[in-house]
Each structure stands twice: as C-alpha cells, then as structure tokens.
Amino acid sequence: MDSESNSMVVMVLVLIGGFTVLFYMLKWSWKCWCGFRVYVLSNFWQVNLKAYGQWAVVTGATSGIGKAYAYELARRGLDIVLVSRSIDKLHAVAKEIEDKHGRQTHIIQTDFTEGHHIYPAIAEALRDLEIGILVNNVGMNYSETLVHFLDIPNPEQRTTHVINCNILSVTQMTTLILPRMVEREKGLIINMSSEAGAQPQPMLSLYSATKIFVTYFSRALNSEYKSRGITVQCVAPFMVSTNMTQHLPPSLLLKSASEFACEALNTVGYSSYTSGCVAHALQHIALSVFFPGWLRLSSYFVKQTEKFALSMQKKVDEMKERSACKQD
Ligand SMILES: NC(=O)c1ccc[n+]([C@@H]2O[C@H](COP(=O)([O-])OP(=O)(O)OC[C@H]3O[C@@H](n4cnc5c(N)ncnc54)[C@H](OP(=O)(O)O)[C@@H]3O)[C@@H](O)[C@H]2O)c1
The missing domain is CATH 3.40.50.720 (NAD(P)-binding Rossmann-like Domain)
Incomplete structure (x- = not known):
C-alpha cells in the first residue's frame, strides 16, 4: 500500500471512531437529560x-x-x-x-x-x-x-x-x-x-x-x-x-x-x-x-442467590427476635 492509501485508511478509521464517540456521547447525554427530567425536574413541577x-x-x-x-x-x-x-x-x-x-x-x-x-x-x-x-x-x-x-x-x-x-x-x-x-x-x-x-x-x-x-x-x-x-x-x-x-x-x-x-x-x-x-x-x-441477563441466569448466579437468600433470612429472623424481645 502506498502512503496515500495508508492515510485514506487512517482517515476512514478516524471518522468511524469520531462518529462512534459522538453517537455514544449524544446517546448518554440524552439519557442523562431524560433521567434529570424524570427524577429531578419532576420534584419542582408536577402534573x-x-x-x-x-x-x-x-x-x-x-x-x-x-x-x-x-x-x-x-x-x-x-x-x-x-x-x-x-x-x-x-x-x-x-x-x-x-x-x-x-x-x-x-x-x-x-x-x-x-x-x-x-x-x-x-x-x-x-x-x-x-x-x-x-x-x-x-x-x-x-x-x-x-x-x-x-x-x-x-x-x-x-x-x-x-x-x-x-x-x-x-x-x-x-x-x-x-x-x-x-x-x-x-x-x-x-x-x-x-x-x-x-x-x-x-x-x-x-x-x-x-x-x-x-x-x-x-x-x-x-x-x-x-x-x-x-x-x-x-x-x-x-x-x-x-x-x-x-x-x-x-x-x-x-x-x-x-x-x-x-x-x-x-x-x-x-x-x-x-x-x-x-x-x-x-x-x-x-x-x-x-x-447482565446471561450472568443472572447462570448456575453460578443461582448459587450466589441461594447464599444471599440464606443471609437475608438470617437478618430477618434476627429482626423478628429483636422486636419480640422488645415486646416482652
Ligand atoms: N415492597 C417492595 O420492595 C416492592 C418492590 C417492587 C414491587 N413491589 C410491588 O408493589 C406492590 C405493593 O407491595 P407492598 O410491598 O406494598 O406489599 P404489602 O406491604 O404486602 O401490602 C400489600 C397490600 O395489598 C393488600 N393485599 C394483599 N393481598 C391481597 C389480596 N389477596 N386481596 C386484596 N388485598 C390484598 C394488603 O391488604 P391486607 O393487609 O388487608 O391483606 C396490603 O394492603 C406489589 O404489587 C408488589 O409486587 C413491591
């Protein structure tokens, strides 16, 4: 490849990269604006x-x-x-x-x-x-x-x-x-x-x-x-x-x-x-x-969920015990 076609390739790559960055910046700015409207502005102006x-x-x-x-x-x-x-x-x-x-x-x-x-x-x-x-x-x-x-x-x-x-x-x-x-x-x-x-x-x-x-x-x-x-x-x-x-x-x-x-x-x-x-x-x-979805549906995640369920149950049992003690 001569140097002219090399620089063409570089230019195309830079353009693709630039557009990708711009696309994601616009996408995330739009999402942030929507979030701001729904969860912040809504506290000041309501229907x-x-x-x-x-x-x-x-x-x-x-x-x-x-x-x-x-x-x-x-x-x-x-x-x-x-x-x-x-x-x-x-x-x-x-x-x-x-x-x-x-x-x-x-x-x-x-x-x-x-x-x-x-x-x-x-x-x-x-x-x-x-x-x-x-x-x-x-x-x-x-x-x-x-x-x-x-x-x-x-x-x-x-x-x-x-x-x-x-x-x-x-x-x-x-x-x-x-x-x-x-x-x-x-x-x-x-x-x-x-x-x-x-x-x-x-x-x-x-x-x-x-x-x-x-x-x-x-x-x-x-x-x-x-x-x-x-x-x-x-x-x-x-x-x-x-x-x-x-x-x-x-x-x-x-x-x-x-x-x-x-x-x-x-x-x-x-x-x-x-x-x-x-x-x-x-x-x-x-x-x-x-x-992400694939991780949540994996057997590994189910095992972790089982452990989490056990620890939550313990916490709840402790809370119940404490409130029973308070009532006595
Ligand atoms: N709490 C959370 O973290 C959470 C998270 C996501 C979504 N949600 C959803 O939010 C909604 C409310 O949940 P919650 O946590 O507020 O529930 P909750 O504290 O258990 O209250 C449920 C209410 O529904 C009534 N109820 C229950 N079963 C009923 C039945 N078979 N027929 C008629 N009334 C019945 C209860 O009335 P009685 O006391 O007279 O039975 C109570 O007033 C649910 O759709 C739930 O799926 C909750």
Missing part, C-alpha cells in the same frame, strides 16, 4: 392529578406502597376508594385519610386471590363514581424469601393465588374502569410492576414473570390509549420497606413507602415507565451493567 377526576381507586391500599399512594393522592386533593382484604385495616386507613386530609373515602373489601367472581361486586361499588385515577398496586409473592419454584409452599393453590392477585386484578380492574375514562377522554392508570420484572429472576420465577406481564401490558396499553387522553404508567421499584420486604429498615437504597409514593407520583406525565425514584433508577442501571 395536577386532580384534573384527571374526583376519585382515585387504589388496590392493596391498607399497607405498604398502596397505602402510601392512597395518602399521597388524598394529600394532593383526590377522594379515595380503598380496595383490600382486611375490613378493620380498611376502616382504619379510611378514617386516617378523612381526618388528616379531609377527603372522602369509600372502602371495598375483597380478596384478589379468589379469581373472576369478585369483579361484578367491585363494578357495582364503583358504578356512580367519577374515577380519574386507578392504581393497580395489589401484588403478592409466594414466600418470605427467595425460593426455588418447587419449594413454593402449597404450590397448586399458591401459584393460582399469585396469578389472580398480580395479573388478573390488573386486567380486570382496567376492564372495569378504562371504558369510562375513554368516554371522558381523561384518566391515569398506574400499574405496579417491579425491578424483578426487568429481567427473568431465578428463585423469584413466577413473581418475576407476573411482573413482566404488568410491564408489557402497561406499555402497550399506554401507546394504544394515549391519543385518547389516557396515561398508563408502569412503576418498577427496587426494594421498598413494607410487609413484603419484612420491613427492612429504610436506607439510601431501600426507600420508605411514603417517600417512594411521593417521588413516584411526581414522575406522572414525565415517564410512562419508571423505577419511581432516582435511587431505584441508579440501582437499575448498576444492575444491568454489572449483572
């Missing part, structure tokens, strides 16, 4: 949630994330329909919301594990209400800790319950409420997925699969109905301190339910798929970089 309609319906509203959403929505001026299993807790939360925020409440007692037959009664209870917001929050896991599929306690019944609670509730509540939102050309549906649905998670196999259902359903529904005035937002949190996580103490990475609900509601209108808060968004990025 007026009252504009969607008078009532917000929250499933699984008597503890954890659902209760925190119910409180936060009431604080932002909506009347709340609380849907959960335990009547005493429903009355207690409804009273707290009425006393603290001066909003109206309705309660609906139901058990979402029971399947199709519960929905006509829910439809009847919601018939005359102008529902602006539906929060499909209810969800359950099948074990206190991470377990292999065959170690799920009472598997025939438990797996059906998980599917009814995590999947059927989302589709049926949407079927009940979306038509009137479409008529009014206004409405917000928030569906609670999980970081566990972002990738297949060994030792959380069924839970993880139910959550990817929620994610796909929400994202597809959002694009079908956004031109008709409906927003469907999918929220995929990491760990939040609730019953489901054995009330592990909140920290920089593990959010309290009230902080989480407040930050996540701020992101409405900014993103249709969100981790809910900046701490969880950063953990999502870290996890996908350091633990």
